[in-house]
Amino acid sequence: MKTALCIGGTRFIGRHTVEELLAHDYDVTTFTRGTHDDPFAGRGGVSHIPGDRTDREALESAAAEVDPDVVIDFCAYQPKEVEAATEVFSDARYVYVSSGSAYARPDVPMREDETPIHECTSEQAEDDSAESYGPRKAEGDRAVAVAAAEGVEAMAVRPMLVYGPHDYTERFAYWVGRVAEYDRVLVPGDGGSLLHRSYVEDVASALRIVAESGKPGEAYNVADRNAFSLSESLELVADALDTEVEVVEASERELADGGLDPTEFPLYTPQPMLVSTEKLASLGWESTPKAEAVAETATAHVENGRDGSENGPARGDEEQVLDAIGEMDSSDF
Structure with missing residues (x-):
């Protein structure tokens, strides 16, 4: 059976993605601090490893325990976290959950290989404010590209604003x-x-499809078609x-x-x-x-x-x- 490790996975996008992976015959492990209720507690096919994703030793321990085929990273908010994850999980297919906020220019539509993404200063890279969110996500995308150039099967997915059941942002x-x-x-x-918005179940299917079929180093927009x-x-x-x-x-x-x-x-x-979703659709993805x-x-x-x-x-x-x-x-x- 295929194995997937979700860094995060119990609240909104992650919760739907775990369900998506289970529906496609994955054995899933969530890696979280356990500060929120776990909807999969006691659920067959889903294991949980407690840990802080900023603790590299904890990530390495999870990698050794699970030996995942696929890693989906929902809660990397600083570029250094993406860099660490692509090193720790270099033997897996790694998908970084980025954001449409990474784009620096509102082209209509914004395209992955044409529209520029934000620059990120060293100060922004260490920040956690809303103002630096886009630049931090963009720098995470660049970290994915660097890792791919070094042989890691790493990809990024850029959802536009996500909506759907269990959306705690409301x-x-x-x-x-x-x-x-x-x-x-x-x-x-x-x-x-x-x-442009993204239905959460479509984001979940996009993450699985990119994990399975995406090209290393590439970013993929996801939004309603x-x-x-x-x-x-x-x-x-x-x-x-x-x-x-x-x-x-x-x-x-x-x-x-x-x-x-x-x-x-x-x-x-x-x-x-608005973003173009042609690149993701070419992998066989469809929206609801x-x-x-x-x-x-x-x-x-x-x-x-x-x-x-x-x-x-x-x-x-x-x-x-x-x-x-x-x-x-x-x-x-």
């Missing part, structure tokens, strides 16, 4: 919560915001929850009158953020139809009480803008 859950609770939902701009706007997201959520929603668009000025800014809303981008992906996500969020309310404006502030827009609409008659 960014998409904010919109699910609004649609589930209210008839009128405020969106910034014309609702056409295009932030059919991007859809913010407004369409709300309509798909409403369909999934068997309800109706009125999407109310608000200009920057209308939002400002209510003390709001477009950037306060999750999943909003002032310009399209958008209606199915959103339905699975919305249903799970409602069932688990995830509403993402802390990720966006307070409803009272939104209602102030909604009321003002309603008054302006009434004055047209």
